[in-house]
Amino acid sequence: MDCPTCEAMVDAYIDGELTAVESADFERALEGCPECRKRLESARALSGLLRELPAEPAPDLLRARVERELRTIASRPRERLRRRMQWSAMAASVVVALGLGWLGGTLTGQGSRESDALVASYLRVAMAEHTVDVASSDRHTVKPWYAGRLDYAPPVHDLTTDGFPLLGGRLDMVDGRKVAVLVYRRNQHKLALSLWPASSAGNSAPRVSERDGFSIAEWRHGGFEFRAVSDVAPGEMTSFATALDRAVDADR
Amino acid sequence: MSAMSEASKPDLATVERFRAVMLPHLDAAHGFARWLTRDPVQAQDVAQEAMLRALRYFHAFRGEEARPWLLRIVRNTWTDMRMKRGADQPLEAAENHPAEGPDPEQSALAGDRRRQVAAALAALPQEMREILVLREIEDLPYKQIAAVLDMPIGTVMSRLARARERLAIELRGRLGRREHGLPDL
Numbered sequence: 001m002d003c004p005t006c007e008a009m010v011d012a013y014i015d016g017e018l019t020a021v022e023s024a025d026f027e028r029a030l031e032g033c034p035e036c037r038k039r040l041e042s043a044r045a046l047s048g049l050l051r052e053l054p055a056e057p058a059p060d061l062l063r064a065r066v067e068r069e070l071r072t073i074a075s076r077p078r079e080r081l082r083r084r085m086q087w088s089a090m091a092a093s094v095v096v097a098l099g100l101g102w103l104g105g106t107l108t109g110q111g112s113r114e115s116d117a118l119v120a121s122y123l124r125v126a127m128a129e130h131t132v133d134v135a136s137s138d139r140h141t142v143k144p145w146y147a148g149r150l151d152y153a154p155p156v157h158d159l160t161t162d163g164f165p166l167l168g169g170r171l172d173m174v175d176g177r178k179v180a181v182l183v184y185r186r187n188q189h190k191l192a193l194s195l196w197p198a199s200s201a202g203n204s205a206p207r208v209s210e211r212d213g214f215s216i217a218e219w220r221h222g223g224f225e226f227r228a229v230s231d232v233a234p235g236e237m238t239s240f241a242t243a244l245d246r247a248v249d250a251d252r
Numbered sequence: 253m254s255a256m257s258e259a260s261k262p263d264l265a266t267v268e269r270f271r272a273v274m275l276p277h278l279d280a281a282h283g284f285a286r287w288l289t290r291d292p293v294q295a296q297d298v299a300q301e302a303m304l305r306a307l308r309y310f311h312a313f314r315g316e317e318a319r320p321w322l323l324r325i326v327r328n329t330w331t332d333m334r335m336k337r338g339a340d341q342p343l344e345a346a347e348n349h350p351a352e353g354p355d356p357e358q359s360a361l362a363g364d365r366r367r368q369v370a371a372a373l374a375a376l377p378q379e380m381r382e383i384l385v386l387r388e389i390e391d392l393p394y395k396q397i398a399a400v401l402d403m404p405i406g407t408v409m410s411r412l413a414r415a416r417e418r419l420a421i422e423l424r425g426r427l428g429r430r431e432h433g434l435p436d437l
Contacts, residue, residue: 011413015387017394046420049369050388058282062296066278066303073307074267 005029006036014043061116064123065212114175114227115211121172122192122214122229125183131190132168132183142169146180152197154180155224155248162243164191174227184240191230191240198225206241208234217241222248262307270310277319278303280390281326287385288330290374298333302326320396327382327400365427372422380415387412 006029012018013026030037125131134145139156146154149171158166164184172181174194184191198220206219206226215237217228221244228240262270278299285298302325306313313321373381386397397412398405 011409011416015394015412042420043416046416046423047388049365049423050373050384050419053366053370053373053389055279055389056283056286058278058299059296062282062299063278065296065300066275069300069304070267070271070275070307073262074264 003033003036006033007039010036010039010043014040014047060124061120064120068123115216117174118192118194118216118227118229119212119214121174121181121194122190124172125170125181125190125192131170133170135168137166137168139166142166142182145169150178150180152180154182154195155222155251156182157244157247157251159184159240159243159247162239164240164243186230186232186236186240189230189232191228191232191237193244194227194229195224198223203245206238208237208241210234219245221245222252224248262310266310267307270307273313273318274303274306274310274322277322280319281322284323284326284382284385284390285330287373287381287389288327288378294333298326298330301333302329305329317396319390320392320400323386323390323392324400324402368426369423372419372426375422376415376418379411380418383408383412384415384419 006026009018009022009026013023018026030040134142136142137158137160139158143153143156146169154169156166156169160166164186167183167185167190169180169182171178172194173179174196177196179194179196182193182195184193200220201223202220203222204220206217208215208217210216214229214231215234217226217237217240219226219241226241226244228237230237230240232240281302282295282299285302286292286295289295289298302322305328306322306325309325373384376384383397383401386392386400392400394405394408394412398408401408403411
């Protein structure tokens with residue numbers, strides 16, 4: 001084998017694309033060709049550098065979104081089309097946003113990162129992968145469960161009389177912080193309420209927005225920040241917030 | 253990206269088969285999208301849209317290797333999204349965007365070297381970047397790379413060789429070549 005031939009085989013050799021016979025020929029040729037040996041070492045080094053790059057697995061939010069699509073498609077063929085439209089609309093809005101000025105990783109601000117985390121948290125609840133850590137409608141069971149698991153005592157209220165029975169509670173991470181998540185039910189829908197101590201004083205009225213087809217309510221009441229996520233209608237989200245505020249006030 | 257037609261609406265059994273066959277490759281789909289887009293937000297959008305397209309066309313899947321089949325759809329999805337974006341923003345500008353690959357800092361074992369390698373790879377033009385990712389990160393054989401990129405195997409080989417050469421040059425500027433044994437081209 002002459003050098004140009006063996007040189008041309010270096011890549012195929014390290015890529016495992018040569019037959020056993022070709023590999024043996026190549027290895028024999030290498031013995032007499034220091035240049036090609038050097039070339040092979042370099043190619044291996046380069047390959048090694050690329051292969052030690054850490055893999056970045058699919059984020060939980062992406063997995064949850066895909067899972068949700070599959071479930072929707074599998075369970076409700078009509079509904080699916082509506083969802084598809086929403087996703088298409090979202091994709092289109094992303095495209096528009098890109099057109100307006102591509103800011104790369106800064107496309108999402110702090111607020112939407114929190115929303116992403118909240119939606120992901122809600123999806124973990126709604127998809128029953130991990131519904132609750134403590135299942136009870138009894139606040140005297142749920143509230144003590146958080147002792148020793150969180151650095152604050154979350155207010156826990158069953159809102160059955162308002163049409164939102166308490167299913168239980170769990171812990172989740174929102175923006176790197178461990179928070180209490182209370183899970184409520186509204187008819188066939190689940191609602192995840194994340195709450196943590198407010199850093200500023202005063203109450204604020206619930207602000208209900210929609211993201212990815214979910215309703216998200218944000219408000220501050222009785223010294224706590226509340227974030228509720230669900231696939232109920234925005235109006236029902238407001239009822240929930242009102243009912244919760246009333247319960248918090250009655251407790252004081 | 254139109255809604256599925258009635259005819260191709262997947263039934264429950266199809267969805268279940270899709271879940272078993274394709275869903276295990278979501279990490280690969282996202283990883284490839286991450287390197288194509290060089291943007292974490294877009295990577296998720298591309299990967300998700302690609303999964304939905306894959307389901308829509310799953311009836312055309314004939315039991316070949318699932319991962320390259322899905323990766324090809326990821327690439328097509330990204331191409332389409334770029335074209336749509338192209339109406340608002342010239343491709344050139346997008347290509348000159350500060351290149352961001354997956355951030356190796358997120359790994360506990362992160363080092364300056366990995367960051368440099370990731371940056372060098374991200375800085376390559378797409379046709380070089382994608383073939384290196386498919387070969388070295390996805391570990392696909394030439395035949396499957398040819399299927400993903402829709403080109404003859406001979407083209408895969410020549411393009412891969414060029415991409416390696418170019419990456420080595422990029423890296424020599426960033427890393428000490430003696431330490432890492434990179435070619436002195």
